[in-house]
Amino acid sequence: xxxxxxxxxxxxxxxxxxxxxxxxxxxxxxxxxxxxxxxxxxxxxxxxxxxxxxxxxxxxxxxxxxxxxxxxxxxxxxxxxxxxxxxxxxxxxxxxxxxxxxxxxxxxxxxxxxxxxxxxxxxxxxxxxxxxxxxxxxxxxxxxxxxxxxxxxxxxxxxxxxxxxxxxxxxxxxxxxxxxxxxxxxxxxxxxxxxxxxxxxxxxxxxxxxxxxxxxxxxxxxxxxxxxxxxxxxxxxxxxxxxxxxxxxxxxxxxxxxxxxxxxxxxxxxxxxxxxxxxxxxxxxx
Numbered sequence: 538x539x540x541x542x543x544x545x546x547x548x549x550x551x552x553x554x555x556x557x558x559x560x561x562x563x564x565x566x567x568x569x570x571x572x573x574x575x576x577x578x579x580x581x582x583x584x585x586x587x588x589x590x591x592x593x594x595x596x597x598x599x600x601x602x603x604x605x606x607x608x609x610x611x612x613x614x615x616x617x618x619x620x621x622x623x624x625x626x627x628x629x630x631x632x633x634x635x636x637x638x639x640x641x642x643x644x645x646x647x648x649x650x651x652x653x654x655x656x657x658x659x660x661x662x663x664x665x666x667x668x669x670x671x672x673x674x675x676x677x678x679x680x681x682x683x684x685x686x687x688x689x690x691x692x693x694x695x696x697x698x699x700x701x702x703x704x705x706x707x708x709x710x711x712x713x714x715x716x717x718x719x720x721x722x723x724x725x726x727x728x729x730x731x732x733x734x735x736x737x738x739x740x741x742x743x744x745x746x747x748x749x750x751x752x753x754x755x756x757x758x759x760x761x762x763x764x765x766x767x768x769x770x771x772x773x774x775x776x777x778x779x780x781x782x783x784x785x786x787x788x789x790x791x792x793x794x795x796x797x798x799x800x801x802x803x804x805x806x807x808x809x810x811x812x813x814x815x816x817x818x819x820x821x822x823x
Contacts, residue, residue, distance in 0.1 A: 579819070580615070580616060580620040580819075581620060581621060581649070581818055581819045581821060582819065582821055582822060583612065584612060584613075584616070584657065584755075585649075585650055585657065585821045585823075587608065587609055587612055588609070588655045588657060588755055588757070589654070589655075590605075591605045591608070591609055591655075591757070592654045592655040592757040592758070593654065595654055595655070595677075595757050595758055596758065597674070597675030597676070597735075597758060597764065597765070597766060598675045598735050599675075599677065599757070599758070600677055600734055600735065601677060601757070606732060609679055609755070610679065610729070610730045610732060613679055613681040613730035613753065613755070614681070614729055614730055616681060616683060616753065617683065617727075618683045618684050618751055620818070620819075621649075621659065621683075621753075621816075621818040621819075622817055622818040622819070623683070623684070623751060623818075641665055641666055641667040642663045642664075642665060642666050643663075643666070643810065643811065643812050644660055644661065644662050644663075644666045644667070644668060644811050644812070645660070645661040645662075645811060645812040645813070645814040646658055646659070646660055646661075646811040646812070646813060646814060647659040647660075647661065647813075647814035647815065647816050648813075648816065649816050649818070649821070650821060650823075651759055653758060653759075653761070654757065654758055655755060655756060655757040655758060655759065656754075656755070656756045656757075656759035657753075657754070657755050658753075658754050658756075659683075659751060659752065659753050659754070659814075659816075660744075660750075660751070660752040660754065660811075661749075661750070661751055661752075661814060662685070662687065662744070662746035662749070662750040662751075662752065663746065663749055664746055664747065664748055664749060665745070665746060666745070666746040666750070667743070667744065667745050667746075668743060668744040668752075668809070669743055669770050669807065669809055670690070670692075670741060670742070670743035670770060670771045670772070670773055670801070671741065671742070671743070671768050671769060671770045671771070671809070672740055672741045672768065672769050672771070673733060673735070673740050673741075673756070673768075674735070674765070674766045674767065674769075675735050675758075675765075675766055676735060676756055676757065676758060676759075676760075676766065677732065677733070677734055677735065677756075677757050678732070678733045678754065678755065678756050678757075679730055679731070679732050679754070679755040679757075680730060680731050680732075680733075680752060680753065680754055680755075681730040681731075681752070681753040682724050682725075682726045682728055682750065682751070682752055682753075683726055683751040683752065683753055684726045684749070684750060684751040685725070685726055685746060685747070685748045685749050685750030685751060686723060686724065686725040686726075686746075686747045686748045686750070687723070687724055687744050687745060687746045687747055687748075687750045687752070688722070688723050688724075688744070688745045688747060689720055689721075689722060689723075689724055689742060689743070689744050690718070690720060690721045690742065690743050690773075691718075691719040691720040691721075691733065691738075691739025691740075691741060691742035691743075692716035692717060692718055692719055692739060692740075692741045692742070692773070692799060692801065693716060693717055693719050693736070693737055693738070693739060693740055693741070694714060694715075694716055694717075694736075694740075695714075695715040695716060695717050695798070712802050712803055713774070713800040713801065713802045714800070714801055715776075715798060715799075715800060715801075716741065716773075716798065716799055716800075716801045717797060717798055718796075718797050718798065718799060719738065719739035720739050720742070723747065726750075726751075741771060741801065768809075769803055770803070770804045770807035770809065771801040771802060771803055771804060772801070772802045772804050773799045773800070773801050773802075774799060774800040774801075774802070775795075775799060775800075776795040776796070776798040776799055776800065777795055778800060
């Protein structure tokens with residue numbers, strides 16, 4: 538009988554403990570869920586705080602240390618449209634032009650933050666929307682495709698070729714400079730973020746949306762006319778667009794290698810017009 542009582546007591550205690558453990562697990566899961574939700578709600582604030590730290594002493598030409606670059610790219614890679622309060626319907630934004638219009642549809646730009654050290658902003662591109670080929674003088678730029686599929690092309694200058702090419706160029710082509718292709722590919726979200734630097738990494742780039750796209754940009758430092766960081770636009774031509782037999786001979790490139798190069802001409806009259814969007818995402822505490 539005593540043994541029976543002992544066994545019964547053990548069974549009762551076991552059931553009671555099981556009930557407590559179950560409640561603790563549910564409570565723990567709820568706390569973890571709330572913690573994850575809270576963490577996601579603060580992602581934009583975390584982005585701002587990280588940029589503020591990384592670009593605290595940044596000036597034109599400043600390139601953050603490798604560990605800071607990795608820290609920011611890792612954060613960008615974790616971002617999603619919902620962190621900025623973009624929902625499925627808002628991804629279908631469209632500023633398409635009337636039928637028969639040849640111009641690319643307008644792109645929307647949403648400013649999240651801008652100061653003299655860095656800027657954070659989002660480009661919303663409808664299908665066929667284009668961000669024309671442009672440069673980033675003295676700037677380090679982080680880009681993250683949050684949604685959609687786009688084609689990206691980027692270039693870096695071939696510095697040791699200018700004098701040689703100018704010697705053979707006619708007056709009409711004197712404004713052209715040789716550039717090497719850095720990227721020429723399609724990207725689909727989710728994908729890794731990219732980084733360009735003042736003198737490398739595809740400092741001049743352009744984008745064309747193949748579907749509705751959301752592109753996050755972090756510039757350090759941002760463009761500034763007074764400080765000489767003017768945004769210049771370019772027209773690109775294939776390497777064999779201009780017949781430079783002497784130049785080709787000097788460079789000693791094979792035909793398939795010429796695809797990795799292009800001539801870029803500054804466009805004096807280029808104007809990239811964007812629609813100004815309103816940022817409705819989480820508030821940033823400065």
